[in-house]
Amino acid sequence: GAGVSQSPSNKVTEKGKDVELRCDPISGHTALYWYRQSLGQGLEFLIYFQGNSAPDKSGLPSDRFSAERTGGSVSTLTIQRTQQEDSAVYLCASSLGRGQAGELFFGEGSRLTVL
Amino acid sequence: AQSVTQLGSHVSVSEGALVLLRCNYSSSVPPYLFWYVQYPNQGLQLLLKYTSAATLVKGINGFEAEFKKSETSFHLTKPSAHMSDAAEYFCAVRVASGGSYIPTFGRGTSLIVHP
Numbered sequence: 001g002a003g004v005s006q007s008p009s010n011k012v013t014e015k016g017k018d019v020e021l022r023c024d025p026i027s028g029h030t031a032l033y034w035y036r037q038s039l040g041q042g043l044e045f046l047i048y049f050q051g052n053s054a055p056d057k058s059g060l061p062s063d064r065f066s067a068e069r070t071g072g073s074v075s076t077l078t079i080q081r082t083q084q085e086d087s088a089v090y091l092c093a094s095s096l097g098r099g100q101a102g103e104l105f106f107g108e109g110s111r112l113t114v115l
Numbered sequence: 116a117q118s119v120t121q122l123g124s125h126v127s128v129s130e131g132a133l134v135l136l137r138c139n140y141s142s143s144v145p146p147y148l149f150w151y152v153q154y155p156n157q158g159l160q161l162l163l164k165y166t167s168a169a170t171l172v173k174g175i176n177g178f179e180a181e182f183k184k185s186e187t188s189f190h191l192t193k194p195s196a197h198m199s200d201a202a203e204y205f206c207a208v209r210v211a212s213g214g215s216y217i218p219t220f221g222r223g224t225s226l227i228v229h230p
Binding site: 003004033035040041042043045048050056091093099100101102103104105106107108109 | 121124147149151156157158159160161164166205209210211215216217218219220221222223
């Protein structure tokens, strides 16, 4: 597809389980971002990948969160031992490069509900 | 560090009335500023951006925003609201930080349009 694709669109899990969220960015986009959107909290930055550089993990809220990007394309966000406060919409975005003026293209998000 | 403040989590207007969504930023270096819109169950999409050229920026769907350095503001306006404008609007700032330009988003403003 032409846009950023995320899967699953909805995920319901039990507290303590691990989840994986997938993001397929726009072809050719070297920058990839993960944000978390909670009700009334706006977008919270999680992690940023740029090309083959080491990712910027400064936004990850705890060591239960991790992400990888294979081959500079698809990214997977993993949440281990999920907690109820992890419930949110997880948004992935990509952009053409690292430039300041570049537009971010967002996927529709993965809605995670932890029971 | 940069930050964005959006005044008002909800703004309600009548169809045909002026839309004004407020955004103030904090940055120690010249910023690039963005407005994104999120329609229900969709990802964010770019409305317009300021990149240090003209201070009055025109975007899609009749929206525009003016960069005012003295007021550190980048308010979004539209002369006449349409029912289809009902959505969540996010202001974002992007500055250089450690060699990257990770956007910081505000908490969002929900625009409600009454018939």
